[in-house]
Amino acid sequence: MQILVGYVRAVGAINRWLGLALSWLSLAVVLVCFAVVVQRYFFHTTQLWMQDLYVWLSGAMFTGVAGFALLRDDHVRVDIFYRSWSTRGKAIADLIGVVLFLIPYVLVVGIYAWPFVMRSWRIYEGSANVGGMPGLFVLKSFIIVFVVVVGLQGLAMACRSILVLAGCEDQLPEPLRYRDESAS
Amino acid sequence: APAIAQGNITWRMVTTWPKNFPGLGVGAQNLADRITAASGGRLTVQVFAAGEMVPPLQSLDAVIDGSAEMSHGAAYYWQNKSQGLSFYTGVPYGMTSRELTAWVRFLGGQEIWDEIYDQFGVQGFLSGDTGTQAGGWFKKELTGVADIQGLRFRTPGLGGQTWAKLGAAVTNMAAGEIFAALQSGTLDAAEFVGPYNDLALGFYQIAKNYYFPSFVEPGLATELVVSKAKFQALPEDLQAIVKAVTQAAYDDVASDMYANDPRALQALVSEHGVQVRQFPEEILEAGAKAASEIIADIRSNGDALTKKVAESYVSAFNLLRTRTEGTDMPFLAARQKYFSFS
Amino acid sequence: MSSVLLGEILAATMFLGVIGVLLLGFPVAFSLAGTALLFGTAGMFLGIFDPSNFGSLANRYIGTMSNEVLVAVPLFVFMGVMLERTGIAEALLTTMGKLFGNLRGGLGISVILVGALLAASTGVVGATVVTMGLISLPAMLRAGYDPKLASGVICASGTLGQIIPPSTVLIFMGDMLSGINAQVQMAKGNFAPEPVSVGALFAGAFIPGLVLVTLYIGWMIFKAITNPQSCPATPVPAEEKRHLWREVLVALVPALALIVAVLGSILGGIATPTEAASVGSVGAIALAAAKRRFTFSVLKQAVVATATMTSMIFIILFGAAVFSIVFRLMGGDNLVHAFLSNMPGGAIGATIIVVLIMFVLGFILDTFEIIFIVIPITAPILLTLGVDPIWLGVAVGVTLQTSFLTPPFGFSLFYLRGVAPSRVTTMMIYRGVGPFVALQLMAIGVLFLWPDLATWLPRLLYR
Numbered sequence: 002m003q004i005l006v007g008y009v010r011a012v013g014a015i016n017r018w019l020g021l022a023l024s025w026l027s028l029a030v031v032l033v034c035f036a037v038v039v040q041r042y043f044f045h046t047t048q049l050w051m052q053d054l055y056v057w058l059s060g061a062m063f064t065g066v067a068g069f070a071l072l073r074d075d076h077v078r079v080d081i082f083y084r085s086w087s088t089r090g091k092a093i094a095d096l097i098g099v100v101l102f103l104i105p106y107v108l109v110v111g112i113y114a115w116p117f118v119m120r121s122w123r124i125y126e127g128s129a130n131v132g133g134m135p136g137l138f139v140l141k142s143f144i145i146v147f148v149v150v151v152g153l154q155g156l157a158m159a160c161r162s163i164l165v166l167a168g169c170e171d172q173l174p175e176p177l178r179y180r181d182e183s184a185s
Numbered sequence: 186a187p188a189i190a191q192g193n194i195t196w197r198m199v200t201t202w203p204k205n206f207p208g209l210g211v212g213a214q215n216l217a218d219r220i221t222a223a224s225g226g227r228l229t230v231q232v233f234a235a236g237e238m239v240p241p242l243q244s245l246d247a248v249i250d251g252s253a254e255m256s257h258g259a260a261y262y263w264q265n266k267s268q269g270l271s272f273y274t275g276v277p278y279g280m281t282s283r284e285l286t287a288w289v290r291f292l293g294g295q296e297i298w299d300e301i302y303d304q305f306g307v308q309g310f311l312s313g314d315t316g317t318q319a320g321g322w323f324k325k326e327l328t329g330v331a332d333i334q335g336l337r338f339r340t341p342g343l344g345g346q347t348w349a350k351l352g353a354a355v356t357n358m359a360a361g362e363i364f365a366a367l368q369s370g371t372l373d374a375a376e377f378v379g380p381y382n383d384l385a386l387g388f389y390q391i392a393k394n395y396y397f398p399s400f401v402e403p404g405l406a407t408e409l410v411v412s413k414a415k416f417q418a419l420p421e422d423l424q425a426i427v428k429a430v431t432q433a434a435y436d437d438v439a440s441d442m443y444a445n446d447p448r449a450l451q452a453l454v455s456e457h458g459v460q461v462r463q464f465p466e467e468i469l470e471a472g473a474k475a476a477s478e479i480i481a482d483i484r485s486n487g488d489a490l491t492k493k494v495a496e497s498y499v500s501a502f503n504l505l506r507t508r509t510e511g512t513d514m515p516f517l518a519a520r521q522k523y524f525s526f527s
Numbered sequence: 528m529s530s531v532l533l534g535e536i537l538a539a540t541m542f543l544g545v546i547g548v549l550l551l552g553f554p555v556a557f558s559l560a561g562t563a564l565l566f567g568t569a570g571m572f573l574g575i576f577d578p579s580n581f582g583s584l585a586n587r588y589i590g591t592m593s594n595e596v597l598v599a600v601p602l603f604v605f606m607g608v609m610l611e612r613t614g615i616a617e618a619l620l621t622t623m624g625k626l627f628g629n630l631r632g633g634l635g636i637s638v639i640l641v642g643a644l645l646a647a648s649t650g651v652v653g654a655t656v657v658t659m660g661l662i663s664l665p666a667m668l669r670a671g672y673d674p675k676l677a678s679g680v681i682c683a684s685g686t687l688g689q690i691i692p693p694s695t696v697l698i699f700m701g702d703m704l705s706g707i708n709a710q711v712q713m714a715k716g717n718f719a720p721e722p723v724s725v726g727a728l729f730a731g732a733f734i735p736g737l738v739l740v741t742l743y744i745g746w747m748i749f750k751a752i753t754n755p756q757s758c759p760a761t762p763v764p765a766e767e768k769r770h771l772w773r774e775v776l777v778a779l780v781p782a783l784a785l786i787v788a789v790l791g792s793i794l795g796g797i798a799t800p801t802e803a804a805s806v807g808s809v810g811a812i813a814l815a816a817a818k819r820r821f822t823f824s825v826l827k828q829a830v831v832a833t834a835t836m837t838s839m840i841f842i843i844l845f846g847a848a849v850f851s852i853v854f855r856l857m858g859g860d861n862l863v864h865a866f867l868s869n870m871p872g873g874a875i876g877a878t879i880i881v882v883l884i885m886f887v888l889g890f891i892l893d894t895f896e897i898i899f900i901v902i903p904i905t906a907p908i909l910l911t912l913g914v915d916p917i918w919l920g921v922a923v924g925v926t927l928q929t930s931f932l933t934p935p936f937g938f939s940l941f942y943l944r945g946v947a948p949s950r951v952t953t954m955m956i957y958r959g960v961g962p963f964v965a966l967q968l969m970a971i972g973v974l975f976l977w978p979d980l981a982t983w984l985p986r987l988l989y990r
């Protein structure tokens with residue numbers, strides 16, 4: 002059980018740190034896009050690499066923080082029934098979901114995306130636009146980042162479910178436990 | 186694996202063209218239908234137009250990843266995979282259609298092309314040619330190089346690099362996306378192919394200045410890419426059918442374009458009030474300088490394979506231009522000057 | 528059994544099956560993808576699905592990750608989150624409440640007007656309901672409003688952000704419809720179709736949005752006349768009235784400035800929605816700074832909210848991509864095509880069925896899931912039958928506003944439930960939105976009768 006607790010804590014910490022860091026890309030998206038607009042409307046020039054940049058930053062952001070969002074339970078659920086279930090019931094639903102849906106999904110994406118991403122690295126693929134950003138392979142790698150952060154966090158959800166079902170949820174620190182919603 | 190029932194094989198062909206698109210889209214469909222017919226249905230090719238299976242400019246990746254067996258498009262769309270691929274579509278101020286096929290088929294071009302595509306597990310064949318293209322649709326008339334500064338222009342490949350060197354902000358987008366971009370103001374100018382295709386895409390509704398000829402796309406070839414492993418696993422007769430049908434399709438597309446371009450241009454001028462213009466000498470000259478700098482840069486700084494393509498191309502070009510400029514051009518000049526059917 | 532029939536049966540089962548699976552409560556994005564994989568595996572063993580088709584997933588994902596149009600989504604989310612921090616909603620609600628308070632139904636009308644103003648200045652639905660629930664609900668209850676009517680007007684006004692541009696939902700819809708329309712038109716031989724852009728869809732949604740506002744206000748007036756006790760007036764003290772107009776103007780200025788800058792530049796064809804959204808975001812930062820509310824912790828909350836909300840939406844799109852690959856390639860496309868093409872009433876009959884299906888799905892799913900699943904499957908057929916793409920996008924947008932309002936699963940209901948005092952029962956909220964759902968359906972009827980309401984403005988501006 003200690004191993005499970007350690008895993009849940011470690012993955013939670015990784016995704017929290019990574020998620021908070023990558024969230025700042027949203028500000029970068031705002032600023033770079035704004036700079037492009039200013040250049041375009043006030044100086045009548047366009048730099049194609051900047052046009053690629055804010056788009057790519059956004060793509061890297063929403064894939065990279067997907068695990069953090071899962072940690073925060075931000076991914077929308079149809080919780081008509083889920084909401085009213087006991088913590089045990091929720092844990093069972095999450096365990097089924099992770100094993101049956103989440104893990105197969107990230108595995109399939111990972112398996113099919115891996116050669117695609119590797120090929121991009123081999124040729125140091127850049128933007129298809131002339132004068133665009135170099136390093137398209139970095140953006141493509143974020144598909145793998147997505148697979149990894151969501152896969153790790155999914156496994157952490159499964160571990161938490163097992164801890165709940167084994168009656169050891171109290172070994173987890175408060176923020177990583179199921180929220181008690183009976184009050185609201 | 187492709188579905189195999191009673192020895193019949195079904196292949197998926199993704200294309201960068203819209204469905205039923207004149208010349209190119211129709212050419213891809215004909216190519217597929219003829220392979221199916223010539224093989225008596227043993228090799229059935231199913232066509233997916235741009236965006237139906239993958240975004241148009243991801244077609245090559247679809248073949249490499251095995252979600253399709255064939256891609257019909259233009260090699261220069263993939264110049265970010267290997268710069269050398271641009272040569273198999275067209276080079277600014279480079280070869281005409283006839284010169285390009287001579288190089289690819291008989292002067293060593295195909296072999297190096299195979300080497301490049303080998304890295305990705307695919308194989309390429311010429312599948313059509315547009316002939317010398319139009320220079321593009323411009324919302325404003327061009328009076329000189331100064332007008333190019335900051336011009337947002339859709340033009341891919343080495344031609345795009347040439348325009349970028351002249352000061353344009355160059356983007357690449359697939360056929361189906363250009364009209365909307367011109368209309369929304371994301372683009373100030375766009376070139377696609379020539380009158381036959383451009384009429385269909387409706388650019389005349391937004392930009393009225395139509396420039397001729399394109400100095401960056403003198404003879405532009407399309408390609409058919411096949412998955413190498415799957416191609417070589419075919420029985421020999423089916424391999425021969427694919428090759429022969431593709432070569433016939435090349436001829437068909439080229440003739441279709443040649444026949445219909447002048448008709449479409451007449452319609453554009455007489456029915457839609459399009460202004461046909463030629464680029465000012467200043468732009469033609471600056472374009473030639475930019476193009477030669479780009480090729481020189483590739484020859485000295487490209488990766489090994491790209492250098493190899495460039496050398497082969499340049500030596501073939503120097504040979505072939507003696508034929509074209511020594512025989513065809515004097516003839517054309519004489520025909521223009523002295524002859525007409527009464 | 529023929530493999531074609533088998534595939535169609537499997538595809539249809541998958542569509543119904545996924546709804547059951549979603550009720551398990553596991554995050555929607557992964558439930559969609561995982562269910563599709565289970566059915567795809569079954570299809571593989573039956574020889575009707577080729578798993579190499581998953582090879583196109585990475586392609587599609589990178590296509591979404593490098594899609595310039597869709598960057599408007601995080602930008603508008605950022606702008607909305609930042610704007611929320613400026614206290615603009617509170618200022619508007621307080622001043623407008625005073626302005627209309629001494630009319631019967633006036634507080635309700637001020638909620639509708641503020642809802643519309645906020646809708647026109649941001650792209651997200653959500654926070655509006657919470658703010659109104661915290662400020663206007665107590666005010667209305669104090670004034671003696673029927674709690675049902677008060678809840679209904681707040682929940683419904685909070686959904687206006689979806690249909691009054693800018694709107695994140697319309698961005699996705701515009702992006703999808705423009706691709707589908709180009710393909711459909713070109714297949715018909717029309718290679719220069721009237722382009723469908725996000726900007727054009729915004730323009731199309733503008734007048735129908737105003738129609739909805741009018742319908743809501745009409746309902747408030749109707750209640751004020753027929754049932755005055757349900758929405759009594761609140762006398763505003765004279766000393767509060769003295770500087771009222773100036774207060775209203777001060778509260779209105781930021782909202783109006785953003786509406787003109789963002790919506791004006793998009794509808795005026797000056798900027799693309801993405802460009803306008805970045806300007807709006809910087810504008811929202813400036814407003815927050817002017818109000819001395821721009822601190823490091825506010826900025827941090829804004830970037831985290833933007834990143835996670837954007838991620839949540841895009842990951843549903845990722846999951847829905849798996850679903851649509853399996854559904855289409857097992858033959859579900861043909862099935863839907865046959866079903867819709869044989870509807871009595873042709874294009875109109877088929878559209879009514881699609882709208883009806885979306886309305887019903889709205890009871891249990893929310894807008895994004897519904898459009899990501901239903902639009903790619905049905906829109907190609909509807910557009911082939913001749914339905915106008917802009918009109919379709921607007922009609923779907925109006926329909927799916929109800930997904931926020933219909934129990935058991937409606938976000939507006941949740942948001943309000945979360946902040947409403949306990950004497951407003953959940954049942955009151957459910958019953959209160961009833962008339963507004965009916966108004967919503969009426970608006971769809973109006974769109975069917977007068978399609979020009981959605982198509983006239985985009986034609987004027989974009990052609």
Ligand code: NA
Nearest residue numbers: 646688691693
């Ligand atoms: Na809005």
Ligand code: NA
Nearest residue numbers: 889890930936
């Ligand atoms: Na609902």
